[in-house]
Amino acid sequence: MKKLSALLLSLSLIFTAIPAYNNNTYAEVSKTITKEIDLTTQYEVTNIFDGDTIAIKIDGEEQRIRLLQIDTPEVNHKDIKKSIPMALKATEFTSNFVKDKKITLEFDKEQKDQYGRWLAYVYVDGKCLNEELVKNGFAKVVKYGENTKKYDDYKKIEKELREKKIGIWKDIKANYPSNNKSQQNTKQQSNTQKTTQANNTKAVTKTDNASNTNTAQSKIKGNKKTKVYHVPSGAYYNKVSDENAVYFDTEEDAKKAGYRASER
Structure with missing residues (x-):
């Protein structure tokens, strides 16, 4: 319990400075940024939103980075205390991984998603954060758009953890309730x-x-046994059993078939 309280306290400090995320705002901001991210440049992490989403600054503008090929449990930003424990642990892992360090980025086929976030593999001292999150049981592997460069490698790592029920795989449904x-x-x-x-x-x-039924009832009904035919308005029309009934379009047709008219 003490560990969880300490974790919540440390994470609350991380999230205090996090502004509300508006997808449209970030999509618009991304369009106005003229300077592209340089793969050789090292960046300082300015914010951590959850295990798979961080932020850096370029020319004074905060830019979100969505880690490729992985998905960590989501933090409840409205009420951190209600967050899934593994979501908080994944966020803490990412926070410790980049703390006081500079990061470099590697892209795949697509550089941004529909929300204007950069899609990247994040490295610190040659180690890939995306991969480490999978290895330590904090993230599941997902295909993100057409970016599949490391998908197969990550899947192999994930398979072993899933079989051993490590981390999120101890209770995958509880860790991803939205799914x-x-x-x-x-x-x-x-x-x-x-x-x-x-x-x-x-x-x-x-x-x-x-x-x-309506079509049959509008026709002339003959009785095969008695060779008598009945009109729909006749007294005995509905008394002819289905077994003995035979239908004609007109009285003339019934007469030609050897049937005589009912007296009632």
Whole structure:
């Protein structure tokens, strides 16, 4: 409990200076930045948002860096105390990894995402933060757009941790609850669609049956046993059993088939 309290305190200090994240604002800011990130330049980390998102400054503008190929549990920025413990631990790991250090960046196919964040592999003294987060059980491996340079290598590392249930893999559902909700919603939508389709099928079948019944009832009905035909308004029209019933479009057709008209 003491460890968790200390962790919350240290992280609250990290997050105190973090402004609210507005996707549109950062997308717009990224468009106005003329100076591209230099791969050989070392940068100081100015903010840590969670295990897989940090920030650096270029020409006085804070630029977010989204670590490629990985996804750490999300921190609850509205109430840090309600955050998943592994989200806080992943953030602390990233904080310790870059603390008082300069970082360098490596890109893949795409340099930015739709939110204007830089997509990169982050290095400190030749060590890759992305890879270390996976190795230490703080992140799962994900494909991020068309960036797949290190995907297969990370997947091999992840496989071993998943089998040994290390870190996030001890309880993957608890560490990524939003994924569970998404899957549940997809399942519910699928079930709803199936129910709707089934109801529609029943409705169509019912309509077809009713249509067939209405069509049959508008015809002349003959009794195969008695060779008597009945008009729809006749007293005995509905008394002819389905087994003995035969239908004609007109009275003339019934007469031609050897049937005589009912007296009632």
